[in-house]
Amino acid sequence: xxxxxVIESRPEVIDGLRRLLPARALLVxxxxxxxxxxxxxxxxxxxxxxxxxxxxxAQVVAILKLCHxxxxxxxxxxxxxxxxxxxxxxxxxxxxxxxxxxxxxxxxRRGRTATVQPGVRNLAISEAxxxxxxxxAPDPSSQIACTIGGNVAENSGGVHCLKxxxxxxxxxxxxxxxxxxxxVEFGSLAPDAAGLDLLALVIGSEGMLALTTEVTVRLVPRPxxxxxxxxxxxxVGDAGDAVAALIAAGIIPAGLEMMDQAATRLVxxxxxxxxxxxxxxxxxxxxxxxxxxxxxxxAHMSQVLRDARATRLQVSTSEAERLTFWAGRKNAxxxxxxxxxxxxxxxxxxxxxxxxxMLKSIQAMEQRFGLACPNVFHAGDGNLHPLVLFDDSDPDxxxxxxxxxxxxxxxxVRLGGTVTGEHGVGVEKLNQMCxxxxxxxxDAFLGVKRAFDPAGTLNPGKVIPSLHRCAEYGRxxxxxxxxxxxxxxxx
Amino acid sequence: xxxxxxxAFQNRPDAQEAAALLRSCVHCGFCSATCPTYxxxxxxxxxPRGRLYLMKQVLEGDRPTAKTRLHLDRCLTCRACETTCPSxxxxxxxxxxxxxxxxxxxxxxxxxxxxxxxxxxxxxxxxFAPAVAMGRLLRVLPAAQAAGVVPHRLHARRMLxxxxxxxxxxxxxxxxxxxxxxxxxxxxxxxxxxxxxxGAIRHHLDDHDGALSEARRNIDAWWPAVEAxxxxxxxxxxxxxxxxxEYGHLLRHDAAxxxxxxxxxxxxxxxxxxxxALVGQLAPRLRERQPQRVVFHPPxxxxxxxxxxxxxxxxxxxxxxxxxPFADAHLCCxxxxxxxxxxxxxxxxxxxxxxxxxxxxxxxxxxxxxxxCLTHLAGGTPLPVQHxxxxxxxxxx
Numbered sequence: 051x052x053x054x055x056v057i058e059s060r061p062e063v064i065d066g067l068r069r070l071l072p073a074r075a076l077l078v079x080x081x082x083x084x085x086x087x088x089x090x091x092x093x094x095x096x097x098x099x100x101x102x103x104x105x106x107x108a109q110v111v112a113i114l115k116l117c118h119x120x121x122x123x124x125x126x127x128x129x130x131x132x133x134x135x136x137x138x139x140x141x142x143x144x145x146x147x148x149x150x151x152x153x154x155x156x157x158x159r160r161g162r163t164a165t166v167q168p169g170v171r172n173l174a175i176s177e178a179x180x181x182x183x184x185x186x187a188p189d190p191s192s193q194i195a196c197t198i199g200g201n202v203a204e205n206s207g208g209v210h211c212l213k214x215x216x217x218x219x220x221x222x223x224x225x226x227x228x229x230x231x232x233x234v235e236f237g238s239l240a241p242d243a244a245g246l247d248l249l250a251l252v253i254g255s256e257g258m259l260a261l262t263t264e265v266t267v268r269l270v271p272r273p274x275x276x277x278x279x280x281x282x283x284x285x286v287g288d289a290g291d292a293v294a295a296l297i298a299a300g301i302i303p304a305g306l307e308m309m310d311q312a313a314t315r316l317v318x319x320x321x322x323x324x325x326x327x328x329x330x331x332x333x334x335x336x337x338x339x340x341x342x343x344x345x346x347x348x349a350h351m352s353q354v355l356r357d358a359r360a361t362r363l364q365v366s367t368s369e370a371e372r373l374t375f376w377a378g379r380k381n382a383x384x385x386x387x388x389x390x391x392x393x394x395x396x397x398x399x400x401x402x403x404x405x406x407x408m409l410k411s412i413q414a415m416e417q418r419f420g421l422a423c424p425n426v427f428h429a430g431d432g433n434l435h436p437l438v439l440f441d442d443s444d445p446d447x448x449x450x451x452x453x454x455x456x457x458x459x460x461x462x463v464r465l466g467g468t469v470t471g472e473h474g475v476g477v478e479k480l481n482q483m484c485x486x487x488x489x490x491x492x493d494a495f496l497g498v499k500r501a502f503d504p505a506g507t508l509n510p511g512k513v514i515p516s517l518h519r520c521a522e523y524g525r526x527x528x529x530x531x532x533x534x535x536x537x538x539x540x541x
Numbered sequence: 542x543x544x545x546x547x548x549a550f551q552n553r554p555d556a557q558e559a560a561a562l563l564r565s566c567v568h569c570g571f572c573s574a575t576c577p578t579y580x581x582x583x584x585x586x587x588x589p590r591g592r593l594y595l596m597k598q599v600l601e602g603d604r605p606t607a608k609t610r611l612h613l614d615r616c617l618t619c620r621a622c623e624t625t626c627p628s629x630x631x632x633x634x635x636x637x638x639x640x641x642x643x644x645x646x647x648x649x650x651x652x653x654x655x656x657x658x659x660x661x662x663x664x665x666x667x668x669f670a671p672a673v674a675m676g677r678l679l680r681v682l683p684a685a686q687a688a689g690v691v692p693h694r695l696h697a698r699r700m701l702x703x704x705x706x707x708x709x710x711x712x713x714x715x716x717x718x719x720x721x722x723x724x725x726x727x728x729x730x731x732x733x734x735x736x737x738x739x740g741a742i743r744h745h746l747d748d749h750d751g752a753l754s755e756a757r758r759n760i761d762a763w764w765p766a767v768e769a770x771x772x773x774x775x776x777x778x779x780x781x782x783x784x785x786x787e788y789g790h791l792l793r794h795d796a797a798x799x800x801x802x803x804x805x806x807x808x809x810x811x812x813x814x815x816x817x818a819l820v821g822q823l824a825p826r827l828r829e830r831q832p833q834r835v836v837f838h839p840p841x842x843x844x845x846x847x848x849x850x851x852x853x854x855x856x857x858x859x860x861x862x863x864x865x866p867f868a869d870a871h872l873c874c875x876x877x878x879x880x881x882x883x884x885x886x887x888x889x890x891x892x893x894x895x896x897x898x899x900x901x902x903x904x905x906x907x908x909x910x911x912x913x914c915l916t917h918l919a920g921g922t923p924l925p926v927q928h929x930x931x932x933x934x935x936x937x938x
Contacts, residue, residue, distance in 0.1 A: 074584070081606060085586055085594035092542070092568045103584055130585065131570040150583035169583070171574055177868075194625070195574035320627050384569040387628025391543060391564045443543040 060099060060142065066116045067100060067144070070109055075150075077101040086145055089127070090192075091135040091478055092442070093394060093452065098125065098139030103147045107263055110146070114231035114261065117144055123510050124229065126257040128169060128197035133383075133395055134476030136203060136256040136512055148199050151263065154178045163222060163239065165266045168199025172206075175267060184269035187214035190472070191380045199262045205254030207472035209305040209336070209376065212430035214270065216472070218253045223266040229508035234260050251498070256474050257509040259502040273338035276304060278375045279348055281355045282329035282362035286310055289331035290405030292358035293429040296335065297402060299354045301347065305336035306430030307379050310409065313424035313437070314378070317385045321378030326362055331409075333360075333429065334375055382426040383437065390422070390439035394451045396478075398462030399433045399471035411461055412436055419454040421447070433471035434462065460485060475513045483513070484520035492520075542566040542593070547602025550642070554794065559638040560600055566593055566630045572622035577873045577891055578615050586612045589622035589632050596639035605643045613640050615887060617880055618745065619841035619873035624848070633846075634790075637744075644747055657746040660879055665738040665755075670710035683919075686931070688717035692724035700815075701766055701774045701808075702730035703759075703785070706738035708778055708912040715912065718934035719777045719812060725826065725937060726819050730775060735762035741784035745878050753795075756788050760801050773810040777930055779911040780878060783846030785809040811843065812930055813852045813910060820856055820933075828938045832863045836904040837929060838895065838918065840911035841873050853910060853929055860936060865902035869894075876917035888917070896922050908932055 067076050077083050078100050088095040099122070104110045117124045123143030130137055139145040151167035154174065158164070159182045164175050172193040176185040189208035190196055196206070201217045202224055214220070223237040237249035252259055283289040289308055296306065309317075309332050314325040325332055333355070337347040352363055366372035378385075386393035400408055409425060416423050419438075427435045436458055440451035459469045459482040469475070469482040483492065495514045500506070515523075544563045550556035572589035573579045579588030586595060586608075595609045613636065620633050648654070663669060676682035700723070704716055716732075723730050736759045740752035763774060776782040789803035837854050844850050854864050875881060875891025896918060899907055907922065908929040909915050919926040 074582075077584075077586075079606075079608075081595070081598065081603065081609060082586060084598060085591040088568065090569055129570055129573055130590075147583070147585075149579075149585070152580070152583065173574075192569065192571065195569075195571045317627075320629065381571075381627035384567050384571060384627035387565045387567040387630070393567060443545075 060120065060122060063116065063120050063122050063144075064100060066120075067102060067113065070112045070116065071102060071104060075103040075105060075109070077103070083145075086127070086130070086147075087139060089130040089132040089135060089137040091133050091138070091476065092392065093448070094135050094138055094477055096139050096141055098145040099142050101145045101147060103150060105150050110148075110261065110263060111227055111231045113144065113146060114227055114229060118230045118505060118507055121505060121507060123507050124261070125509050126199070126203070126261050128200035128203075129171070129195050131192045131196045132200060132204060132474065132476065133397070134204075134470065134474040134478040136474045136476035136509070137200075138477050138512075140510065146261070148197070148263075151199075155264070157182060157184075157269070159184070161239065162269045162271075163266050164269055165264065166198055168202070168262045168265060169197050172196050172198060172201055179269050180272070182269075183272050185272050186220065186267050187211075187270050188217050188220050191383065193380075198265050198267065202253050202262050202265055203255065203257045204472065204474040207428065207431070207433065209307060209379070209428065212306055212428070213302050213304045218250060220268045221249070221253060221265060222268055224249060224252055224260075224262055225264040226260045226262040228260055229503040229505060236260075237266075239266065254474070256476065256513050258499055258513060259508070261508065273304075274340050275344050276336060276338035276369075276372060277344055277348060278305070278366045278372045279335040279337070279351055279355070280326070280364045280366075280375055281333040281335065281360040282326040283331045283333070283359065284329065284361050285359075286331045286409040287406035288359045289333055290402075290407075290409065290429075292333060292355055292360065293405060294402050295354050295358045296351060297430065299350070301351055301354070303335045303347075303351065303430060304338040305334060305376075306428070307334040308332070308405070308425070308427055308429035309334070309379060309382070310425040312422060313382055313426045316389050316424050317378035317382050319388065320381055320385050321374065323374045323378040325378060329361065334379060336372075379426060382424075383435070386424070386437050386439060389424075390441065392440055392442035392451075394438040394440060394455045395435055396455045396458055397433060397435055397471045397473040398459045398467055398469055399431065400462050400465045400467035402429070402432045404465045404467075405429060405432060408434065408461065408465060412458060415454055415457055419450045421450055421454055423454065428471070431471060432467065434458070456482065477512060480513075480515040480519060481523040483515045484523050489517065489520070542568060542597065544597050544600050546600055549602070550600060555638045556600055556642065559596065559635045562631050562635050563593060563597055563600075565628045566590075567628050569627070571625050571627065572632070575621040575625045575871055577617060577619060577621070577875070578887060580872075581887060581890055582615075587615055592616060592639070593630070593632065593635060596635055596642075599639060599642050599646070605647055607647065610643050610647060613643060615884060617841070617873045617875070617877040619877060620845035621841060621871055621873065624845045624871065640747070641749060649747070654747075657883075658748070660882065661743045661746045661748050661751065664742050664879070665706045669707060673710040685712055686714040688713040689721070691717050691720050694724055694729065696724075696727045696729045698728040699766075699771055700728055700730055701763055701771045702732050703736060703739060703774060703776050703778075703781055704732045705778050705781060705912065706742070711916055712912060712928070714931055715777055715928045718928070718931045719775075721934050722816070722823075722930055722937070723775075726822055731766060731771070733762040733766060739781040739784040741780055741878060744784065753791060756792060756802065757795075757798055760788070760798060760805055763805065764801060767804065767808065771808070773815065774805065774808045775810055775812060775815060777812045777910075777928065779811055779840045779843035779847060779849075780913055782809055782811045783842040786847060811847060811849055811910070813843065813849050813856070817852055817856050820859060823860070823933075823937065826937050827861060828936055832861050834865055834903065834905045835862045835908050835932070836865050836867055836899045836902060838874060838899060838907060838909040838914060839870060840909060840914045841877070843910050844871065853908075857908070857929060857932075860933060862932075865904055867902055868898045874914050874918055876911075876913040878913055881913075881917050892917055892921050900924065906932065
């Protein structure tokens with residue numbers, strides 16, 4: 051459907067939006083809306099009927115009410131860095147950007163909290179808290195750009211989540227609106243709230259239950275010192291075993307990440323981190339705390355890693371060097387742009403003991419699908435981030451990449467894991483949700499969605515697959531053709 | 542990001558290059574985080590990722606409207622996005638082509654085109670300096686610091702210095718201070734009389750042919766000295782340095798100039814690249830006094846365009862200054878060449894934010910490295926604003 055047809059179909063909605071918003075805050079023409087047709091997942095794209103860029107909370111409420119009254123879908127969007135298409139626009143819907151809500155409302159030094167608008171960048175919270183010796187612990191690799199609203203929607207993780215928890219464990223309160231524009235508030239500044247823990251339900255709900263307009267996060271004291279230990283391994287299986295050995299030894303590193311050789315070679319030109327490019331895999335193990343604690347923990351970790359057949363150990367000697375060690379890991383995804391025109395990253399999560407086995411399976415898949423797949427991942431959580439490299443100008447390459455990604459997720463489920471550790475389901479993993487959950491469970495998810503959004507206008511079609519889709523996916527897997535969403539345009 | 546060139550562009554080298562550069566963009570959105578205009582406006586169309594998408598549409602054959610042009614015009618070309626981009630997208634080059642294609646398909650309205658042409662002629666022409674002098678006489682413009690005595694000693698080590706176009710009129714002391722500092726280090730800086738504006742002003746005002754003519758004129762002016770063994774072409778305006786680094790690329794299809802242009806680009810050195818190895822020699826000549834509290838605003842053309850980061854700050858520390866850290870040093874001050882004249886609102890907002898950040902640690906002086914930033918910042922603060930080499934010159938006994 052071209053855009054004129056969409057607009058003609060809902061002129062009353064567009065007219066209504068024009069009355070609510072200044073001209074600069076409403077995009078309708080294809081020229082202006084196409085750049086919003088996808089988020090960080092570029093494989094799947096859809097131009098929205100309109101993009102709204104409200105500047106006040108009153109405008110947000112008015113947009114929600116207008117759309118609710120006309121049964122028009124509303125898709126919330128932050129910085130558009132999501133990797134699962136949770137912010138994929140709806141063809142007949144309004145993409146509601148919260149980018150202009152980028153103010154830090156307050157940092158409470160004594161209460162160790164920060165209250166911020168949803169469009170505030172993850173890293174900006176830590177920067178604002180830095181003068182008080184505090185920071186916000188969850189640190190997704192996209193933390194320079196991703197917003198707290200998106201973090202709440204996806205229950206984002208990050209390098210430091212092994213020790214400090216996910217978004218869920220670091221958010222105290224979320225205020226927002228339902229699809230009907232009714233105000234809602236979840237959680238409180240108290241350690242626990244009476245009644246059902248709806249805050250936990252809303253965090254990670256991918257914008258399906260409520261639209262977030264304000265978040266209060268927990269801040270933690272910046273450790274006196276942090277150091278990073280980089281360990282090389284001659285075999286990926288050894289590296290996987292070393293991760294399990296560290297955890298078994300009772301150590302909870304502040305970060306525990308793995309990169310395989312293909313990944314270190316991919317990011318080194320940008321990061322210049324001094325990674326051991328000859329190693330089959332590199333582990334990054336962070337220790338933070340007081341000087342004595344860190345010294346003891348680094349010694350303990352070194353011993354465990356040596357026993358686990360590490361071939362080389364290097365400890366960061368300065369804060370600058372520590373950040374350099376992490377720079378490559380944090381920029382690994384986009385750095386894939388240096389090696390291939392496009393990449394497809396999934397985030398299946400498996401029990402730690404199966405890491406070595408999983409990497410070997412992925413190597414076999416590289417041969418079968420004819421595509422390279424460097425691996426970086428949150429090893430401590432068993433949270434994989436395989437980067438399937440492909441050529442998006444070649445439809446066959448695109449199809450193989452999607453099939454490759456899907457198979458890794460299926461393998462994750464087979465190994466007793468889950469299809470997403472932190473990026474969310476969005477539209478990307480709708481099919482694999484059919485493998486992960488039975489129909490009764492999916493129907494229960496739909497029941498929760500309806501309880502918050504009976505009209506089904508808030509980010510519809512995400513996360514929970516329809517019965518029809520699961521039936522289709524089952525058939526596809528039987529016949530072996532694995533192109534998902536054949537009806538959608540390709541990037 | 543895959544771009545399928547429209548038939549009209551398939552044989553154009555600039556469009557082919559832009560499409561090839563777009564291939565390395567994976568749409569991660571990291572660039573938005575450090576884009577000054579996105580921070581203010583909050584619309585992805587006013588950030589690098591959205592602008593790349595708008596230009597991709599043009600390359601694929603969609604006819605742009607004035608809206609696309611507005612979003613491209615609002616770009617400061619600060620290239621902070623290039624520093625942030627993990628995929629190495631050369632955004633600045635895509636933007637050059639994107640702007641050109643948009644203007645070809647949608648000529649600028651008469652008045653705005655005229656303003657740009659007049660600005661180019663005016664700023665780089667012979668009337669600018671007398672006009673500035675007149676402005677000072679009438680007290681419309683603040684007085685400039687006097688240039689002082691310029692050394693004329695001939696040393697064995699010789700380098701070329703680009704005198705620049707607007708800088709000598711606006712701030713004559715910068716070149717004079719540069720000559721004195723280099724003289725103290727035993728290096729003679731030669732100014733080629735026929736060299737003039739580096740071409741950046743015309744380049745950013747849509748006059749690409751005019752910019753190339755200026756590049757060729759400068760190359761001709763410097764060539765005898767280059768052949769005679771000049772070690773480097775030294776610049777004390779980082780904006781011009783960024784432009785000179787592009788000569789090789791801009792003239793790569795010009796058979797007569799391609800090789801010379803590449804050689805010139807390879808010889809370009811900002812003063813911040815030449816001096817760190819030499820300032821130690823100045824230690825005996827430094828005046829003894831209390832360390833001065835300074836902030837250094839690194840121009841985008843220095844830190845993003847030429848990727849020279851930290852050199853000036855550590856040199857100033859070596860020379861006894863207390864260099865104070867401040868927030869968001871990676872962000873543009875809003876000067877951006879003629880941007881301050883063409884996009885005054887955004888420019889002013891960025892300047893005010895920058896001055897607030899620079900002033901927070903309570904410095905005694907603001908230092909920078911590009912005439913555009915210096916003039917722009919000085920217009921909004923009572924604090925003294927200087928090129929760091931002027932500050933260094935003043936430390937010498």
